[in-house]
Amino acid sequence: MNHIFVYCETANGVVAEVSLELLTKGRKLADQLHCKLEAVVLGKNLEGCERLLFPYGVDVVHVADDPRLDPYQTLPHASILIGLFREEQPQIALMGATSVGRDLGPRVSSALHSGLTADCTSLEIGDHEDKKAGILYKDLLYQIRPAFGGNIIATIINPDHRPQMATVREGVMKKEILDPAYTGVVKRVDISRYVHPEDFVVEIIDRHMEESRVNIKGAPVVVAGGYGVGSKENFRMLYELAELLGGEVGASRAAVDAGYASHQRQIGQTGVTVRPKLYIACGISGQIQHRAGMEESARIISINTDPEAPINTIADYVVTGDVAEVIPRMIRYYKKNTR
């Protein structure tokens, strides 16, 4: 009882990357709390999924393998999690901040009257003293996220309600196998105990899933543009530089909102997190939500007309100037010196 649960998202038997990242984080938290790490896997064609999950340090895999559970639908998945959590009483429950997790998490937290924090950028264990009530809470989950337009970083806790729930975006936590030989137990979930026919009232008529063509996450170089790039036309230079350097183009939320780049390229708390060898920030002021998605880059170049841009403080190279003049020079001198 009172273990850490990770809801594993699946599509046709394949467990989502973000779920494996959360299992990695969950294992570390479980070690700190001396409790078990348990995975909940709902979907179809899940035969043997435990062999993939155990190496991440999973002690128990709860599996429900049923064609009605894939593609994901809110009500059946919510009913299973709510029922399972009522019985198992986890202290912490984590899920991806994906279109699935952000649909499911609030529904489950509402039914259990437990707190949920969305889009955490860090999870830690710590104590909390409520001086007014004279209570010391040991080993709470600190759910840390930027808030209020990124001007502050808030640490959220759920002192009195369980499970402590949090969602985390893909790429924020690192995926790491603990031990290829690690093994646990498999528990089959009898979904008829939780799911009712009325949970299937929403009918999926049609689905078109497109594989994300953009691979910013794995790119060694990311050339990212912000609102300061000024136009969609100016963004073309970024593509040219990125292609030359074997990288990808990313964008800040402001640039995506302005229509300069597609949402798939958005880097930051509500987009993708990247850790390239080189991050070239073009006309990006660098609010905390953006930095949350790129500050672990090995090297950072900031090109900005504002010498006081916040991003300059985490940059290795600061170029104070106009993107439209600096990028062509970078292209020219890269070509000249690699010939």
Added chain:
Amino acid sequence: MEGLKILVLAKQVPDTRNVGKDAMKADGTVNRAALPAIFNPEDLNALEMALTIKEGCRGATVTLLTMGPGRAAEIIREGFFRGADDGILLTDRAFAGSDTLATSYALAQAICKLGGVHLVVAGRQAIDGDTAQVGPQVAEKLNLPQVTYVEEFLGLDGDRIRLKRRLEHGVETVSAPLPLLITVNGSAPECRPRNARLLMKYKHAKTISEIQSAAEDYLHLYNDRPYLNIQEWSVNHIDTDPAQLGLEGSPTKVKKIDNVVLQSRDARIIPATDEGIEEMMIELIENHTIG
């Protein structure tokens, strides 16, 4: 379906997208006065979708519900200007300090009180928190099915509604039964502008608190034209369990707020000249960062 009753959930939010240098006070707290209060952008998409559904449906009505301080009545007026039929401001100190769950509880109780709602339409998320939690939590509290991230209304078939959803990696078309709660994505059609006729009609619409602080000469207006009265509900207008309201009803607590402190790396200042850029590129090539 005749007499379709649509309820739009909307929120007045500080415009966090245009945060200036004066947005934070010296003590590290948020300077709300420096941030303009706006109609949450995705709630405008929600209002547009509600109005679109209403137009194809005889006898349908759109009611706006917002929770917030007295000045959030602006949201209701804005809704009137664009075609909403009715509006309710839920405002009370008892709601102060609510997290998403306590907010959802209060909103759900207000929707119960209103009664007979077939379709609740909310924006996907508000820009001051970006949590996207209130929609699904209200659905759960009302025991309604939910369809999130709706991008397009495709049609009504009797008591079912067809909708297109925008997911991270694709789109999904669903058919869902009414009553239902949907959340609307920012990629859905933008809200229509204010209508000049409605602007004239509703510009003096006020809540009772606003009327009481207005000049007396105008008071007859609100008796003569009842539609100018924006409904203002306090906690006493809805059935609630005080333990589920406000700070006490919020399972999440803010332990601490940190100012964003930037730790400087040892940044090299590169002149934006030919020589400066060439030197930087050569250095990056030589240390195998690129090339």
